[in-house]
Amino acid sequence: MNKPLALIVDDEPDIRELLEITLNRMSIRTACAENIAQAKALLKQESCDLCLTDMKLPDGNGLELVDFIQTLSAPIPVAVITAHGNMESAILAMKKGAFDFVSKPFDLPGLRLLINNALKLSDAGTTKERRTRHTLLGESLIMQEIRAKIGKLARSQAPVYISGESGSGKELVAKLIHQQSSRSDHAFVAINCGAIPHDLMESEFFGHKKGSFTGAVSDKKGLFQAAEGGTLFLDEVADLPLSLQVKLLRAIQEKKIRPVGDQQEIPVDIRLLSATHRNLNDMVRDGSFRQDLYYRINVIDLHVPPLRERPGDIPALVEHILAKLTGANKQDRPVLSASALAALQKYHFPGNVRELENIMERALALYDGNNIESDDLNLPIDAHKAAKSPEYSPVLGSLEDHLEGIERKAITLVLEENEGDKTAAAKQLGLSFRSLRYRLKQLDMDH
Structure with a gap:
């Protein structure tokens, strides 16, 4: 050779x-x-x-x-x-x-x-790109472009910043970049930066020496060392405190870390990928995220689109989710009716693919027969209008809480109009009696 x-x-x-x-x-x-x-x-x-x-x-x-x-x-x-x-x-x-x-x-x-x-790096990139079609689903133009970009990014060591809404599949994209890269035979270490207490972050990232602080009863390796030779994925990187942002910047630039309590720096070999659903540009402007760190992690930006921008991909996603949830072959698993599929494709999906998975899991618990009907989906009432309503204010809390309030109000009014007759109320709301009863239970209104 x-x-x-x-x-x-x-x-x-x-x-x-x-x-x-x-x-x-x-x-x-x-x-x-x-x-x-x-x-x-x-x-x-x-x-x-x-x-x-x-x-x-x-x-x-x-x-x-x-x-x-x-x-x-x-x-x-x-x-x-x-x-x-x-x-x-x-x-x-x-x-x-x-x-x-x-x-x-x-x-x-x-x-x-x-x-x-x-x-x-080998010429196996094309083969690997084809494999991503079975993992990152969708034949829309935008998803084809993302798969092609993943293949290109896998041939680099450049830090990638993956932007997109919650539930859109940012960690899946990060995993695919790792799996197609020259680092695929080493670890992929993912961490949610918002889930680590601030006072433990430095130790979690860089490790510590025994006795360096109260509770440090032994030496501990950090996430950088755990990802040695592989890929470190920092999800919700916007949640990092400024004090750690400085140390992270140095670790990336020098390719070295210093465990807490250690006098020596340790060389590390990792590929850094990061993501957040928040707008880092706005955070840089208001001073809550360091500009120099932003430019360092955002060498290449990859945006993952929300599900509402690719409704044509929903049928393939639904089929994949049903196969995963039921474990049944294609002949035995339930199918969506045309009206149910149309309802999903019109829905705005604030929770994206993760929300679609929850909707399908709920539908499997409710449907009768072979088909999943639109009633079985239990989509929020007037969800699309509510999302655009000028009455919505962040003061009300999360979008999910706001939509739940609208649904509760609508059901209460219709029940009052029908003097508590649930069968009549369900008919007026365009729901089956079983779906209304399920929603009453979910909203704690079934008494």
Whole structure:
């Protein structure tokens, strides 16, 4: 089997020699270029497996080479060499498609890790992209674009910020990026930042040494160390306190952490993915989220659309959810009636896919026969109108509480009009008697 070939682009002979020695010891062949013109010529002649390029070259900027490699029929991983602390150049290079960056002076163990990760990337990307169709469901144009972008992001080490409403599938997207990446044989560690008490966050993230604080009865590894070699997913990253934001920024930039109570920094090798349903731009403006950390985690932004923007995907999602909930084969599992499916496709889904799962679970408990009817779905009454109502105010609490109040009021009025006759009230509301009785029980009105 042929040894992989790496292209080294740097105008300093000492740097080229150091990189050549390092790569040759890793059984990697090398080809060298002093400038962009030589590098482009070599890329046209040779079938390279990866490229290491300096940012400052005699005839231009290394970013030009990054752009050129992205236009090749089979782009190779390219890592840029930056001056220590020059994160702006590194971030810009990764936005353009660079695999990763390495700072001078070189940390050789870190450099070898980077090279090994780059070489793990193979041409299996297309196969893996096809697999995502069975996990991230939907054939709408927007979902096809997201799956394609996941495949592209998996070939990079760049931090990705996944935005989207609650329940839209942000963690699923993060898992797919990890599973298709060169890190897939290592851990995927997900943490909800809003679920950790603030006084324990630093210890949870970076670990601690025995005796560093009351209750620290032994050494403990943090989440960064648990994700070593793999991917760390920070969900609801907007909930991080400012004090930890500073330390997280340093850990990302230096690729090192310091456990609580330890004097030494520990190198870590992780890919960082983050997400939140909140608007980080607004938080940066009001000072509750650091701008420098925002730019560092938001090298690439991937937006997951709400379910109401892709109603054409609902039939496939429903079929998948029913199969998961019932465990039955296609012939034995219940199906949605045309009216039930139409009702779901008109509904605005404030809770997105997670809410759809809850609706289908409830429907399975209520339906009779082979079909799930629209009554069995128990969608909130006038939910769509309520969501747009000018009377709604955040003072009232969550949208779910507000909608529940509207439903309670509507049912109470209709029961009064029918003098407590539930059968007549159900008919007036367009519900089956069983559905009305279920809603009365859910709203604690069945007395």
